[in-house]
Amino acid sequence: MDTKRELLSLLSTDARESTEDIARQLGVDPERVEALLDELEAEGTVRGYQAVVDWDNTDDQHVAAFVELNVELNRETGYEEIADRIARFSEVESLRLVSGDYDFAIEVTGDSMQDVSQFISNQIAPIPEITQTVTHFIMETYKEAGIDFGDRDGDDRLSVSP
């Protein structure tokens, strides 16, 4: 694996490592790590660094829903144009074109179920090309971004062994 690829793999596991610690793990200078990070950001490979939050462990109200969208295309409007209109809403956390029974899968967040429902009915459903929306409220998150929310870590190995 080249260093750049390995840096990506490391960041995908833990983006909060210090430059020095990343450099130690990759066996390169910290300056080289900074240069690679700049490169990855500039070329649009790395789009951001975020925490994976288990909102259930906070006092905040946090509601999320997956929404299926069906669209009807015409000569003037393709997927890209519709996607662009949807992506601009800050309530939309993710937006993907998918294969199967519907076209777009989006994730929407808000402070309450009413909040999310109103956003869908007031902002998304009225878009002319959208023919149908199906909203699935998320009831429980078990795993996100590769991180299992179940508390099953705990090292039961012998503390010293041959």
Place this chain on the structure above:
Amino acid sequence: MTLQPNDRVAGVPESGIRKFFELAEERDDVISLGVGEPDFSTPWAARSAAIHSLEEGRTSYTSNRGMSDLRRLISDYSRRWDHEYDPETEVLVTTGASEAVDLALRTFVSPGDTVAIHQPNYISYQPGIEFAGGEPLGVTTTAADDFALTPAALAEAGAEEADLLVFCYPNNPTGAVMDADEIRAVAEFCVDNDIDVIADEIYAALTYDGDHTSIASMPGMRERTIVINGFSKAYAMTGLRLGYALGPAAAIESMNRVHQYTMLSAPTTAQYAAIEALRSCEDAVDEMAAEYNRRRRFVLSRFEEIGLDCFTARGAFYAFPECGGDDEAFAEDLLKEEGVAVVPGRVFGESGAGHLRVSYATSMRELKTAMNRIETFCRNR
């Protein structure tokens, strides 16, 4: 007096690991770099296959040599290291690689035989040789040679007279790896002096910066080598106890003679897990190896910053730095003062004295804290 152990058993001392285990167990804030097994869980696909086999009630004995599907998969897997072993006659599935080592020693060592063993080395070989009635002949490897075994070291120890050599690279405790040329030189020594080899390759899949070379793939070596490997380290399956031996048909037949009367067959549930591991867990192994490699570089780089000399370990999940003095006192003080457990090198043979075995089979988070504590400890010393 009743139930007195025989002389062979009585003559083998208790492992030096034990003392550190007990010291480490005394307090609960210890970060242990003393663990000789992966910190990862067995890949879920393998665990899931084992669970399914239990649900289906597949809990009877298997054929002595192991399930035929598993032997075929092991034979295929081993081709990556230029091995060609017939799954029907040249593969024996065992209860951990440990059983395979014990079987090989009991099968090929006659009372009074000299068994050469490079040191520092994994703690079970020497007692195993003694239980089998053999006489261990220690061959010193040093940091100057990156803990590789050399014909010169073999000759100096008088190993021309040896009947058997126990050979383990990538090595526990040093993390040393030998490259093809170095292994070829040892192979020539063995052929020239008619020495058989038990090659414990349990860490083969955890070789960094290059590929593992098996001594059995060298000219003239296949017929005189038993290759031992297993699932414990690469697939993080230590507790499932599954390993195997590869060798010429007659040799495997002889080992199976002992195995069939003492073990009957390796654990059936573990065999189901191993079949799935070989079928679908290659990516998981690669990911674990990549993570170990990152930790390896991190630890080596930290030792350099701290100022502890450490040769570049290229395999397994151990670093073997010099501690600049009495390794046992260092390890004991480090544990008491900073709550970091490591294993003194002397436990692995006299030539390990002055070194520490530092296992990086521990999360990056813990490794960072542990290395900071080692740094503080060294500053205050």
